[in-house]
Amino acid sequence: MKVVELLRGLGSTVAALALLVLLLSGWGLMAGYVPSRVEAFDSVLHLRVIGGAGAFLRSLHYHAATTLVVAGALHLAAAFLLNAPHRQRRAWWAALGLYLLALSACFTGYLLPMDQNAYWGNQVRLGIVESIPILGLPLADLLRGGGALNAATLPRYYALHVAIQPFLMLLPLAVLLGALGDRPGSREARRWLGVAAMALALLYLGAATRDAPLEPRADPGDAEYTPRPEWYFLWLFQAGKYVGTAGWIQSALVPGILLAAAAGLPLARPLSPGRRWTALAVGAGVWAALTGMALWQDRHLPPRPSYEEALAQRAGEIYEADCRSCHGDEGRGDGSQARAFGLSPPDMTSRAYWVEADPARMEAAIRDGSGADMPDFGKKLSAEEIRALVEFVERFRPE
Numbered sequence: 001m002k003v004v005e006l007l008r009g010l011g012s013t014v015a016a017l018a019l020l021v022l023l024l025s026g027w028g029l030m031a032g033y034v035p036s037r038v039e040a041f042d043s044v045l046h047l048r049v050i051g052g053a054g055a056f057l058r059s060l061h062y063h064a065a066t067t068l069v070v071a072g073a074l075h076l077a078a079a080f081l082l083n084a085p086h087r088q089r090r091a092w093w094a095a096l097g098l099y100l101l102a103l104s105a106c107f108t109g110y111l112l113p114m115d116q117n118a119y120w121g122n123q124v125r126l127g128i129v130e131s132i133p134i135l136g137l138p139l140a141d142l143l144r145g146g147g148a149l150n151a152a153t154l155p156r157y158y159a160l161h162v163a164i165q166p167f168l169m170l171l172p173l174a175v176l177l178g179a180l181g182d183r184p185g186s187r188e189a190r191r192w193l194g195v196a197a198m199a200l201a202l203l204y205l206g207a208a209t210r211d212a213p214l215e216p217r218a219d220p221g222d223a224e225y226t227p228r229p230e231w232y233f234l235w236l237f238q239a240g241k242y243v244g245t246a247g248w249i250q251s252a253l254v255p256g257i258l259l260a261a262a263a264g265l266p267l268a269r270p271l272s273p274g275r276r277w278t279a280l281a282v283g284a285g286v287w288a289a290l291t292g293m294a295l296w297q298d299r300h301l302p303p304r305p306s307y308e309e310a311l312a313q314r315a316g317e318i319y320e321a322d323c324r325s326c327h328g329d330e331g332r333g334d335g336s337q338a339r340a341f342g343l344s345p346p347d348m349t350s351r352a353y354w355v356e357a358d359p360a361r362m363e364a365a366i367r368d369g370s371g372a373d374m375p376d377f378g379k380k381l382s383a384e385e386i387r388a389l390v391e392f393v394e395r396f397r398p399e
Contacts, residue, residue: 005082007077008074008078008082008084009192010071010195011072012071012075012095013196013199014199015067016196017196017200017203018064018065018071019064021064022068023166025057025061026162026166028057029054032054033112035112035157036155037153040114041113041115041218044113044214048211048214055211056208058211059206060204060207061212062207063206063210063212064203065105065106065109072095072098072099073099073232079091079095080276080280083270086266089266090175091175091176092266093263093266094172095172095176098173100259101168101169102169105161105165107125108165110122111157112154112157112161113214114217114218115215115217115307116216116217116304118218119149119219120222121228123227124227124228124237125229126140126143127247128247128250129143131247131248131250131251131252132248132251132252133252136251143156144156149220213306215305215306216307216310216311217307226298234290234291234295235286235290235294236250238290238291311384312388312392314388315385315388315391315392318385318388318389319389319393322377322380323389325337326343326345327345327393331348332347332348332349333345333347343373344373345373348393348396350398354397359387363386363387363390366381366386367381367383367386
């Protein structure tokens with residue numbers, strides 16, 4: 001049991017650290033985020049484009065959320081094996097409540113970037129909520145602020161995410177720290193402080209080397225997008241495939257049974273150590289099997305492009321449709337229409353062209369047109385598409 005004690009201490013220490021990092025990074029992100037359906041994506045994209053502290057804070061926030069989910073689960077599993085539900089009832093209930101609040105904060109924070117994954121994933125999650133008998137539809141409408149996503153939706157999610165849910169965490173957090181905390185100067189406390197310092201260094205390293213994901217801007221008309229929930233909810237998503245039209249089994253019955261079992265452990269007869277290990281192994285096995293099946297069935301789905309990848313692909317499509325006939329396959333200005341009508345597009349493979357060309361001037365030429373031969377595309381293309389098109393043709397620049 002000594003190893004389990006260490007795992008419990010590791011889980012609680014890393015979870016507490018991740019929660020602190022989430023709060024601090026979240027406060028920083030609040031300064032640049034706009035909870036508006038029109039401006040939310042642009043505010044997140046701005047952080048990504050300018051880089052620096054803003055992009056780092058968002059990545060740190062993202063990785064800390066994943067760390068909290070994993071570390072919290074590790075703490076609860078180790079506490080269960082140590083019979084904490086009976087030896088420390090209040091601490092068990094507090095830890096369980098805190099973990100559920102953390103998962104609910106992931107639920108509300110998931111929508112805030114307003115990219116494709118956020119929008120369509122939220123549609124799926126609210127669909128699951130709606131299948132809860134009696135309370136589901138009113139609860140989903142309360143979250144959305146109506147029958148469909150509207151101008152009130154993001155402010156509601158934002159208020160829940162940055163104010164209400166963190167406030168609700170204070171009570172179980174205080175109970176848990178009071179029950180499990182070591183004296184500040186004790187050897188045990190100093191050891192776990194060292195563990196927290198190492199975990200913080202790893203968290204910072206992950207945030208510095210791997211950006212938080214951002215997919216293209218949400219497109220409500222994209223019927224081909226295939227949404228999926230977060231990895232830790234894939235098991236429930238997979239289970240929903242087997243209940244057909246009885247969605248309430250997935251949304252209410254299964255979570256209700258699991259929650260009632262976890263909350264009722266301190267009131268039930270204590271299990272022997274062997275039975276606790278067996279129950280945990282069975283639960284972990286079911287979770288792993290359902291998650292693995294979901295991943296296996298999705299193995300043929302096309303990869304989800306990042307914002308930059310999707311924009312680069314879109315720029316290639318624009319060049320193929322609107323530019324190649326004049327500028328040619330390789331930007332030499334030898335396209336079919338240029339030859340047929342005697343047009344003279346510039347040779348973008350020549351060094352002379354790039355002496356005077358710069359991104360701002362090229363964007364203006366695409367947006368407003370240039371001379372008698374170059375039409376304007378300002379009404380057809382967005383500003384971000386024009387910037388992407390400039391980046392696309394820069395591949396013709398000679399080395």
